[in-house]
Amino acid sequence: MKKNIWIWNHYATNMIEDKAGRHYWLAENLIVNGYNPTIFCASTLHNTDGNIDTEGNIFTKEESGDVPFVIVKTPKYSGNGKKRIINMISFYKNLFPTAKKYANEHGKPDVILASSVHPLTLVAGIKMAKKLGVPCICEVRDLWPESIVAYGSLKKNSVVAKILYLGEKWIYRNADSVIMTWEGGKQYIIDQGWDNQIDLNKIQHISNGVIIDSFDKNSQYNKILDSDLEDKNYKNLVYAGSIRRVNNLGLLLDAAKIIQEYDKKVRFLIYGSGDEKEMLENRCKEEGISNVIFKGRVDKKMVPSILTRSYANILHNSSTSLDKYGQSQNKFFEYLAAGRLIIQTYTTGYSILEKYNCGVSAIKQQPKDIAEIILEACKDNEKAEQVGANARKAAYEFDFANLTKKLIEIIENV
Numbered sequence: 001m002k003k004n005i006w007i008w009n010h011y012a013t014n015m016i017e018d019k020a021g022r023h024y025w026l027a028e029n030l031i032v033n034g035y036n037p038t039i040f041c042a043s044t045l046h047n048t049d050g051n052i053d054t055e056g057n058i059f060t061k062e063e064s065g066d067v068p069f070v071i072v073k074t075p076k077y078s079g080n081g082k083k084r085i086i087n088m089i090s091f092y093k094n095l096f097p098t099a100k101k102y103a104n105e106h107g108k109p110d111v112i113l114a115s116s117v118h119p120l121t122l123v124a125g126i127k128m129a130k131k132l133g134v135p136c137i138c139e140v141r142d143l144w145p146e147s148i149v150a151y152g153s154l155k156k157n158s159v160v161a162k163i164l165y166l167g168e169k170w171i172y173r174n175a176d177s178v179i180m181t182w183e184g185g186k187q188y189i190i191d192q193g194w195d196n197q198i199d200l201n202k203i204q205h206i207s208n209g210v211i212i213d214s215f216d217k218n219s220q221y222n223k224i225l226d227s228d229l230e231d232k233n234y235k236n237l238v239y240a241g242s243i244r245r246v247n248n249l250g251l252l253l254d255a256a257k258i259i260q261e262y263d264k265k266v267r268f269l270i271y272g273s274g275d276e277k278e279m280l281e282n283r284c285k286e287e288g289i290s291n292v293i294f295k296g297r298v299d300k301k302m303v304p305s306i307l308t309r310s311y312a313n314i315l316h317n318s319s320t321s322l323d324k325y326g327q328s329q330n331k332f333f334e335y336l337a338a339g340r341l342i343i344q345t346y347t348t349g350y351s352i353l354e355k356y357n358c359g360v361s362a363i364k365q366q367p368k369d370i371a372e373i374i375l376e377a378c379k380d381n382e383k384a385e386q387v388g389a390n391a392r393k394a395a396y397e398f399d400f401a402n403l404t405k406k407l408i409e410i411i412e413n414v
Helices: 022-032 082-106 120-132 146-150 159-174 185-191 212-221 249-259 277-287 300-307 321-325 330-338 352-356 367-377 381-398 400-413
Strands: 004-008 036-042 059-064 067-072 111-115 136-140 177-180 203-205 235-240 266-271 292-296 312-315 341-344 359-361
Touching (some): 004 022, 004 082, 004 120, 022 036, 036 082, 059 082, 082 120, 120 136, 120 159, 146 159, 177 185, 177 400, 185 203, 212 300, 212 330, 249 266, 249 277, 249 292, 330 341, 341 367, 352 359, 352 381, 359 367, 359 381, 381 400
Parallel strands (some): 004 111, 235 312, 266 292
Antiparallel strands (some): 059 067
């Protein structure tokens, strides 16, 4: 008999149209392996004004390909203020009647997989699973409040932080299994001093990943025309992502400024948009940083064709204390699939780059250190090609077909 798997992710709504994303791909592969997954998500689309009309009901059902979605009614919000918090609380509260009604109509699940970003979804998953008499797997994709503390938005010893840490520990203790997207999840529990209260054997690791077949099709059929990218007189280093304060691209400009003094052939192509783009473009003009070109935003399906035609791809964001637990950015696995040398401007624990010899990383995230590793990496074309081939080989380890096998093992043993 096929097992029913409920996947709870507040922000999975955009997957209905995109037919892509971690839980969509896991669900697709669960279906291939004989399971019946259903994704529960909010009616609001994150970072947009969109809201799916549930027509006055607490939920509606949508289909995306073969993957069914349950849309939980939530109020509109914008930004990261009070209305977003109200939206989170509303999703949490409405999950209970939605789950009860859906179970009455379609049968209860065999397992609930409750996924963060915010922890209220995990709390709801644990509570609902107990009511239904089924196990709950909690998937942690963002450490709350540790990530907020790491970025300096919350003091570790504040009352709010202490309450959130207590809630986090409660989740780990009460979940039947915990999946973390970083390999160092067990070490995080140890560092928090919770290993005497939480069974480390139930802490599992499933990273983010890539659908290689989809990546290759996009690379072939959604090619962007770009004369800068095609210009082989330069060694084009590609950054693809947001251009906001948290991405700290000013640091990359500092490194670029040093590099242009030593090698005029090394050039940075920045694909993406954000509220710091104009400021950084002006800085390039004012300071004469001529080896950086801002290419603007491109459609997601065009990104593979860009990444596969670079000399190397740059993984860059503000380094924090969380890096010691590993890495699992979505873009990193696209970089692997691109089969090009990866340049990381910081160092992580449990390094995939080191394990598979598919790139280089700066020991310190400082302009001088970044410039040095880039200049060194661009010296040997043959070595860069070999390292890129290693990246492509490593990508198969992180294809969602393989990642789903790990999830199935957890489901069957929970």
